[in-house]
Amino acid sequence: MRATIREVAREAGVSPSTVSRALSMPEMVNPATRERVLRVAQRLGYAPNRAARGLITGRTGNLGLIVPDLANPFFPSVVKGVQAKAREADYAVFLADTDEDPAAEIGLIRVLAKQVDGLILCSPRGHEDEIRELSESMTLVMVNRRFGSIPSVVFDNVDGMRQAVAHLQALGHQRAAWVGGPRTSWSTRDRLRGLRAATAAVGMELVVAGHFPPQFEGGVAAADLIIASGVTAVIAYNDLMALGLLGRLRDRGVSVPQDMSVIGIDDIQMSSMSSPALTTVSLGKEQAGRAAVDLLISLLQQPEGVRSARRELPTQLLVRASTGVARTN
Amino acid sequence: MRATIREVAREAGVSPSTVSRALSMPEMVNPATRERVLRVAQRLGYAPNRAARGLITGRTGNLGLIVPDLANPFFPSVVKGVQAKAREADYAVFLADTDEDPAAEIGLIRVLAKQVDGLILCSPRGHEDEIRELSESMTLVMVNRRFGSIPSVVFDNVDGMRQAVAHLQALGHQRAAWVGGPRTSWSTRDRLRGLRAATAAVGMELVVAGHFPPQFEGGVAAADLIIASGVTAVIAYNDLMALGLLGRLRDRGVSVPQDMSVIGIDDIQMSSMSSPALTTVSLGKEQAGRAAVDLLISLLQQPEGVRSARRELPTQLLVRASTGVARTN
DNA sequence: CACGTAGATGCAAACGGTTTCAGACTGCGG
DNA sequence: CCGCAGTCTGAAACCGTTTGCATCTACGTG
Structure with a gap:
């Protein structure tokens, strides 16, 4: 079916070793023969x-990527970034979706681990101990989660929350609520932390509404x-939930932004299309994917050096129509 | 690092061949030894x-999946279906995104082809000749496209269009427009064909608006x-475009559905969240992904039999708020 | 002219499995 | 006691590469 190195070798009148070298260590072989080999290979x-x-x-040229739920538009964007960067570096990408199930996640990691050089865990929901253990037997990079010395790419949630709170304060809001995502999500904790700091700094009261599924229905x-x-x-864990809020608020006759301001996080495409368009903390999703691949590849190339590396990507508040001056009673 | 078959063999006091057999042809090995081998392997x-x-x-246990654009929510759904079904069958999935570029598509197919047992081409934009040629050297399944005898999974666009037209007619509409997707998309042609037939059958006038990018901006x-x-x-090639229409119509002061009825295709999540909620032709996206894997695997298992197989999935009109009684002048 | 050297190439082993083939062992009938 | 069929098992070849080492050639040098 497909040509093998032996056929090329025979056709070019050299040994397989020479063909191999002509392709992967060009300077070790006579220019003339190299040329001949390359032509045959091409043909x-x-x-x-x-x-x-x-x-x-011992290297497969493959990367693994594990995400909780492709139905959440945040993740396809990251996948796109990973995909694009991996292709540039001539890596192929294995993709797996865990359906937000921590157990499935660990299982998938285990099975994928054997077929890849490195793994990217996007917003992993699994238990710290298990991930830590896995990280010792293979190189992996986490996106949207950070603990221990495991290499990671995260967003600057603290600054994002600071921007959001500053915006609300400028509009005269004195009490704001937080709608949290999954309990197992690191970023829900990180964002809440940032929010607490930011509201405390400006003397704003914060009401924490607890944990909800990170989907439209959660909102x-x-x-x-x-x-x-x-x-x-109100600030929601992500745009999907913020849009859910928007929908239900309308049904309840609460008008946005006159009666209530709503801020999301992620800047997914549809948040610019809702009515009112959603004010949101924008994240460089594709960029995060690319950064994760960068990091992973640099780790793979390091002889056995620093096993840790961290990148923190900036966030930016995007003011649209869902936030306005606070209602004064 | 990882255990090899030889270590298991030594530990269990048998030869590697026996270990191999114990695992993949259990009935060929003595129950007692098999048991012992399995325990060691487990340990x-x-x-x-x-x-x-x-x-x-000669079999890799891998599947390849190529999609035009993960940013279009239609595709993540299909990917999810593929992913889930592949996992059940113990296949891993390579994913590639072509960014709607036919040239990139062919390139990716070529590079992926060598690493997989079979390939799923979702809404492929490439030229028929190239795909046909590729289909001779490997087993592939197309989703959302059909030509020649290449195995495929498609939606019953004709019936979907019939339902949409029937709905519009019942509301008293006499002239409808079609907003087409990419010229290279098979389903845009197929849908238009169905639409022509359906409108002709009921004596409705059809205005064809041409081809637009299959994104929000296209609408x-x-x-x-x-x-x-x-x-x-108006009927749009997909929901994303229909939502774009909705947005621009509102900006122009055309109210939906009083002045204009809008129908999309795909039933992506956000079409139920728009205002007004979008009437759309719903497609079983995940189901299509699963069906494609089914088909692919059955083809792979066939000794060399029928190389062709087709599945057509039903479509269903979902009436929401973006369609209403025709405006009478 | 003998010799050391460097560059180019080939040989063969290795990677971790699967599979063909033949041999060993068992039990059984004659 | 021998032969035979049947069941298990092991040895070895193979898949398509890469790579350490040996070989060979040609060349410059003393």
């Missing part, structure tokens, strides 16, 4: 079998609590 | 190296043409 459409190569080199479910709490502004 | 955490196995068996761009055309209803 036969030869490309080395990566599995066979991986067998001996819908949280809305009535928010209305009852008497705040004039 | 050592042994799992066969798939690359090594693939080298000799925005098409909106003014639609308004100018004087129709009372």
